Amino acid sequence: MKRLIIVGALAYVVATIALSIFIVKPPKPIIVIKGEPLIEVADFGNAMLDFNITNTLMTAWIVTGLLIVICFIATRRIAMVPSGFYNFFEAIIEGIYNFVVGIAGEQNGRRFFPLVATLFIYITFANWLSLTPVFNTIGMYVPLHAEEEVFHDDALVFKDSGLSLIPFGAEDVELEAGECAAGAEGDECRHHVIDEATAGHVDDGEKLGVLFPYLRGINTDLMTPLSFALVSVLFIQYWGVSTLGLFRYGAKFVNFRSPIDFFVGFLELIAEFAKLISFTFRLFGNMLAGEILLLAMTFLIAVCSPILVVFYGLELFVGAIQAFVFGTLTLVFASMAVAAHGPEDHGEGAHH
Amino acid sequence: MYILGITDLGINLPVLLGQILSFTFLLIVLRLLVYKPVLKMLDERRERIRSGLAAAEQGLEREAEARTEAQAQLDTARREGQAIVQQAQQVATRIQEEARVQAQQQQEVMLERARSEIQLERDGAIASLRNEFADLTIAAAEKVIGQSLDRTAHQRLIERALAESSFREN
Numbered sequence: 001m002k003r004l005i006i007v008g009a010l011a012y013v014v015a016t017i018a019l020s021i022f023i024v025k026p027p028k029p030i031i032v033i034k035g036e037p038l039i040e041v042a043d044f045g046n047a048m049l050d051f052n053i054t055n056t057l058m059t060a061w062i063v064t065g066l067l068i069v070i071c072f073i074a075t076r077r078i079a080m081v082p083s084g085f086y087n088f089f090e091a092i093i094e095g096i097y098n099f100v101v102g103i104a105g106e107q108n109g110r111r112f113f114p115l116v117a118t119l120f121i122y123i124t125f126a127n128w129l130s131l132t133p134v135f136n137t138i139g140m141y142v143p144l145h146a147e148e149e150v151f152h153d154d155a156l157v158f159k160d161s162g163l164s165l166i167p168f169g170a171e172d173v174e175l176e177a178g179e180c181a182a183g184a185e186g187d188e189c190r191h192h193v194i195d196e197a198t199a200g201h202v203d204d205g206e207k208l209g210v211l212f213p214y215l216r217g218i219n220t221d222l223m224t225p226l227s228f229a230l231v232s233v234l235f236i237q238y239w240g241v242s243t244l245g246l247f248r249y250g251a252k253f254v255n256f257r258s259p260i261d262f263f264v265g266f267l268e269l270i271a272e273f274a275k276l277i278s279f280t281f282r283l284f285g286n287m288l289a290g291e292i293l294l295l296a297m298t299f300l301i302a303v304c305s306p307i308l309v310v311f312y313g314l315e316l317f318v319g320a321i322q323a324f325v326f327g328t329l330t331l332v333f334a335s336m337a338v339a340a341h342g343p344e345d346h347g348e349g350a351h352h
Numbered sequence: 353m354y355i356l357g358i359t360d361l362g363i364n365l366p367v368l369l370g371q372i373l374s375f376t377f378l379l380i381v382l383r384l385l386v387y388k389p390v391l392k393m394l395d396e397r398r399e400r401i402r403s404g405l406a407a408a409e410q411g412l413e414r415e416a417e418a419r420t421e422a423q424a425q426l427d428t429a430r431r432e433g434q435a436i437v438q439q440a441q442q443v444a445t446r447i448q449e450e451a452r453v454q455a456q457q458q459q460e461v462m463l464e465r466a467r468s469e470i471q472l473e474r475d476g477a478i479a480s481l482r483n484e485f486a487d488l489t490i491a492a493a494e495k496v497i498g499q500s501l502d503r504t505a506h507q508r509l510i511e512r513a514l515a516e517s518s519f520r521e522n
Contacts, residue, residue, distance in 0.1 A: 034362025
């Protein structure tokens with residue numbers, strides 16, 4: 001019996017792989033780092049200032065809305081004797097609270113708790129939600145343009161009408177635009193490349209383009225982790241100043257007592273910016289890598305396979321761990337910021 | 353080949369602001385909707401459990417106290433009860449004894465009285481019988497002799513005869 005199960009499972013794995021290789025072959029995934037613009041709001045002619053509602057921003061709003069609805073439903077039945085969904089919800093909140101108080105102490109823990117809990121809940125929820133099948137699959141079909149800031153090296157052949165999903169067996173086309181110059185000078189050259197590719201691969205009723213998915217994992221766009229990091233670091237500075245006072249907290253960075261202290265202060269200042277960057281790129285890198293991993297795996301094995309389940313499980317784990325790391329680091333940095341520095345109360349600062 | 357510039361990372365101010373606003377909004381809403389009420393509830397529950405446990409402890413102590421006190425009272429009551437019963441028994445015995453003695457005494461008094469009454473009756477009966485007998489004797493003697501005798505002389509004679517006879521008092 002046991003042997004039969006093992007043989008069956010192996011046969012299933014082999015069958016899914018064979019099916020993916022020979023029958024349902026998806027096109028190669030096109031990986032884009034920045035959030036794809038869905039709706040254009042304001043165009044200032046500068047990539048850093050143009051306001052487009054990107055799919056990551058839209059997803060962030062949707063996730064925020066969903067989270068608020070869930071919290072609203074959960075806290076409707078707040079009761080001395082908890083039951084049902086509220087009980088589960090309260091257990092999570094209490095777990096986070098006990099963790100925060102355990103690290104930062106009762107008094108500071110209460111101040112840090114809202115930010116740490118929100119970071120943890122929001123990032124986990126968004127990461128887990130981005131593993132659902134609606135993410136990265138349904139979207140807006142965008143024909144190729146030569147004038148874009150990022151010219152796609154790869155494109156897909158789409159049906160001109162119908163639902164914007166990447167179809168099985170869609171042809172992927174590589175565009176040889178490497179010879180063209182950057183900016184406006186190369187536009188002519190890129191037009192030529194597109195025309196050539198279109199003539200070579202596209203039949204009637206088909207077009208060459210890329211899919212901009214409506215929903216994309218929010219942390220796969222650099223702007224989202226950066227926004228969390230900015231809020232987090234700003235809160236840390238605020239707590240530091242409000243606890244120690246502007247001059248005592250500032251003395252950590254600008255100190256004229258001795259040249260060594262001055263230099264240490266300078267390093268501390270750099271460390272604050274390093275926090276910002278490490279916060280941002282840790283989360284961004286992990287989540288983007290996870291997304292690329294899943295895209296690559298689903299490209300290799302397109303049907304439901306135990307191998308894919310393993311990778312989805314891994315991403316479930318990474319999504320929660322990264323949220324936990326983000327929240328915990330915020331908590332630890334905040335605890336360090338409110339701890340007194342300097343020789344006058346070294347004893348108090350020594351516990352942290 | 354395409355060389356990645358910083359814009360290819362998607363650095364974009366409005367989107368960044370949008371994300372910050374979105375996160376800040378969520379932070380504020382969760383603080384009002386979740387953290388404040390839930391933490392308040394947790395605090396209240398903790399306080400209630402603490403006071404409940406303390407009250408239970410106190411209750412147990414008080415109960416133990418009450419039990420020992422009740423036991424002590426019960427013991428005293430039992431002892432007192434026993435004493436009262438014993439006393440009552442003593443009293444009853446004494447009363448019984450007294451009643452018996454009194455009854456006996458009364459009985460004796462009544463017996464004595466009855467005896468003396470009988471004596472008196474008998475004396476009276478004897479005296480009247482004697483008079484009766486004397487009169488009868490005189491009458492009989494008159495009949496026999498046919499003559500009247502001097503009453504006082506006769507009386508004397510009869511007395512003498514009676515004194516000589518065995519019919520005497522006691």
